[in-house]
Amino acid sequence: MRFRSVLVSALLTLGACASAPKPEPVDVDVTVSPAADGSWTADYRFGKSAPAWAFARSAVTAADKTPWRAQAWTVETPGVSLKRIGRYDVLSADGAPLTGVRIRFKPFTEELEKDYRPTLQFSDGGQAHYTNQFEVVPLANAAAAESLPVDVDSEIIPTRSRLTFDAPGRRALYNGAVLDGRVVTGAGSGGYAYFGDAKAIETGSLAGIVDPGIPSWLRDELDDYLPKLLAQHTQRLGAPAAGRPMVFAAWGGAAQPGVSLNGGVLGGLMQMDLRGQRVLNPDKPVKNLARWFLGHETAHFWLAQTLRVETGADNWMMEGGADILAVRALGVLAPDYDPTRRLQGEVDDCLGLVGPNESLAGVLERGEPQAQYGCGAVLLLAAEAGLRKREPEADAYTFWRRLIDANRADGVVTADEWLEAFGQATGDAELTAETRRFVTEGVADPTAFVATLFARTGVAHSLGADGKIKLGAN
Ligand SMILES: [Zn+2]
Incomplete structure (x- = not known):
C-alpha cells in the first residue's frame, strides 16, 4: 500500500470573528445541518421574491426512473409543497411568494440517471454531499417548470446563492481543504463536501x-x-x-x-x-x-474540464470520447484487453436509440442520454480510423489532442469544431456533411449511415444476416 496519510496543506480556520464583514446578500441562502437521527435539514432563505423555485438538479433514479426527492425529502414548513412538475422538483405555496422553507432529508445515496449521486455514503459512516442537489432557480409560477429547458441551472436563470454546511464538531473536506465542520460555497458550485473521519490520502x-x-x-x-x-x-x-x-x-x-x-x-x-x-x-x-x-x-479531467461543451446536447463528444479513450488506455496498459465487446455495445446503443430522422443532438431532449455515449463513440471510432489511414500511429488520443490544443485557450469545444476536425481526419467532405446531418437533424437510415461511415473510414465491420452491423477487431 503506497497510500500514506497527509496533512492537507490548505488549512482554513473559520472562527467567530467579531469584525467579520457582513455576508453579501444573495437570492438564495441555504444552510444544511445534520440532525441527531441521521437525517439532515436544509433551511432555505429567499432574498428574491418568487412564488416557486425549481431544483436545478431533478434527475430520476437509475433503478426505477422515479424522482428521488419525493423518497427522501420532507418539507416541514406549513403550506409549502414539493411537487414534481414536468422534469423538475418544485417548491411552491399556492402562489404566495416563498420567504423561508425548511426541509428535512435523509441523504439519498442511490444512483441517479445521468446525474451525480446526491450523497456518497462511506462504509465507516462518512458522507460526501453533492452541493448542486440544493441549487434552485426562481419561477414566475409553479407551472413554468413545464417549459424549463432540460438542463437548467443558475447560469441560465441568473441566481446568486450561498450554501453553508454547518456541522459543528465534524471534520469536513472540501476543495482540497480540511475544515472544522463548516463549508461555505455556492449551491451551484459543483463539488462534494465530505464529512467524516477517514484520513485523506495522497x-x-x-x-x-x-x-x-x-x-x-x-x-x-x-x-x-x-x-x-x-x-x-x-x-x-x-x-x-x-x-x-x-x-x-x-x-x-x-x-x-x-x-x-x-x-x-x-x-x-x-x-x-x-x-x-x-x-x-x-x-x-x-x-x-x-x-x-x-x-x-x-478522461473527463480533459473532456469536460479542460475542454467543456456549451450545451448538454453536445455531450456526445465528451461521453463518446471518454468511452473510447478508456478503451485505448486499456490497450496500452493492459495489452491483452479485447475491446470488441465494449465497442460493439457502443454501436448497438447508438443504433438502438437513434431512429430515422432523429438527431444525435436531440437525444438528451428525447430522454435517451445513453445514445450520447454510443453514438459519440461510433463517430470517434470513424474519425480515428480515418486519421489512421494517413497517420498509422494515430488514435483517438491524437484526434482529441489536436482539439484540446486548438481550443485550450477558450476552454470550449463546439460540435462545429469537432466536425471540422473530423473532416480533417477523414479528408472526406461528403462523409463529414452526412455526419453533420446525423448530428444536427438526423438521417433517414441510421444503420446505413453508420455502415457507410465505417466503410469509408476503415472501421473493421461486417453486416450480419439480421441487417445489423457487427464490428471486427478495432
Ligand atoms: Zn462520462
Missing part, C-alpha cells in the same frame, strides 16, 4: 478519501492503475486544466448481486461509488470493467 498523482471498507484489490487499482492511467492520459493529451485530481471513492457494500461502478468528475474531483457481490471476488472482466470505468472517468 500520492504524487492524486489526493482523496478512499473508503476504508473498499475491497483490497480495488484499493490496489486506485493505488497502482490510476496513477498509470493519469500518466497515460497526460502524456497523450497534455496537462489537465484542474491540476492534481482529488478522488472520493465510496464502497457501497456487497448486498446487491453483480457489480456497480458509478461516478463522475467535477472540478478536479473524481467521485465514485463502487458496490456489488462480484466485486468481492473479481474475475478478469470485473477487473477490466473497473479499469475501463477509471479510464472513462479520468
Whole structure:
C-alpha cells in the first residue's frame, strides 16, 4: 500500500470573528445541518421574491426512473409543497411568494440517471454531499417548470446563492481543504463536501478519501492503475486544466448481486461509488470493467474540464470520447484487453436509440442520454480510423489532442469544431456533411449511415444476416 496519510496543506480556520464583514446578500441562502437521527435539514432563505423555485438538479433514479426527492425529502414548513412538475422538483405555496422553507432529508445515496449521486455514503459512516442537489432557480409560477429547458441551472436563470454546511464538531473536506465542520460555497458550485473521519490520502498523482471498507484489490487499482492511467492520459493529451485530481471513492457494500461502478468528475474531483457481490471476488472482466470505468472517468479531467461543451446536447463528444479513450488506455496498459465487446455495445446503443430522422443532438431532449455515449463513440471510432489511414500511429488520443490544443485557450469545444476536425481526419467532405446531418437533424437510415461511415473510414465491420452491423477487431 503506497497510500500514506497527509496533512492537507490548505488549512482554513473559520472562527467567530467579531469584525467579520457582513455576508453579501444573495437570492438564495441555504444552510444544511445534520440532525441527531441521521437525517439532515436544509433551511432555505429567499432574498428574491418568487412564488416557486425549481431544483436545478431533478434527475430520476437509475433503478426505477422515479424522482428521488419525493423518497427522501420532507418539507416541514406549513403550506409549502414539493411537487414534481414536468422534469423538475418544485417548491411552491399556492402562489404566495416563498420567504423561508425548511426541509428535512435523509441523504439519498442511490444512483441517479445521468446525474451525480446526491450523497456518497462511506462504509465507516462518512458522507460526501453533492452541493448542486440544493441549487434552485426562481419561477414566475409553479407551472413554468413545464417549459424549463432540460438542463437548467443558475447560469441560465441568473441566481446568486450561498450554501453553508454547518456541522459543528465534524471534520469536513472540501476543495482540497480540511475544515472544522463548516463549508461555505455556492449551491451551484459543483463539488462534494465530505464529512467524516477517514484520513485523506495522497500520492504524487492524486489526493482523496478512499473508503476504508473498499475491497483490497480495488484499493490496489486506485493505488497502482490510476496513477498509470493519469500518466497515460497526460502524456497523450497534455496537462489537465484542474491540476492534481482529488478522488472520493465510496464502497457501497456487497448486498446487491453483480457489480456497480458509478461516478463522475467535477472540478478536479473524481467521485465514485463502487458496490456489488462480484466485486468481492473479481474475475478478469470485473477487473477490466473497473479499469475501463477509471479510464472513462479520468478522461473527463480533459473532456469536460479542460475542454467543456456549451450545451448538454453536445455531450456526445465528451461521453463518446471518454468511452473510447478508456478503451485505448486499456490497450496500452493492459495489452491483452479485447475491446470488441465494449465497442460493439457502443454501436448497438447508438443504433438502438437513434431512429430515422432523429438527431444525435436531440437525444438528451428525447430522454435517451445513453445514445450520447454510443453514438459519440461510433463517430470517434470513424474519425480515428480515418486519421489512421494517413497517420498509422494515430488514435483517438491524437484526434482529441489536436482539439484540446486548438481550443485550450477558450476552454470550449463546439460540435462545429469537432466536425471540422473530423473532416480533417477523414479528408472526406461528403462523409463529414452526412455526419453533420446525423448530428444536427438526423438521417433517414441510421444503420446505413453508420455502415457507410465505417466503410469509408476503415472501421473493421461486417453486416450480419439480421441487417445489423457487427464490428471486427478495432
Ligand atoms: Zn462520462
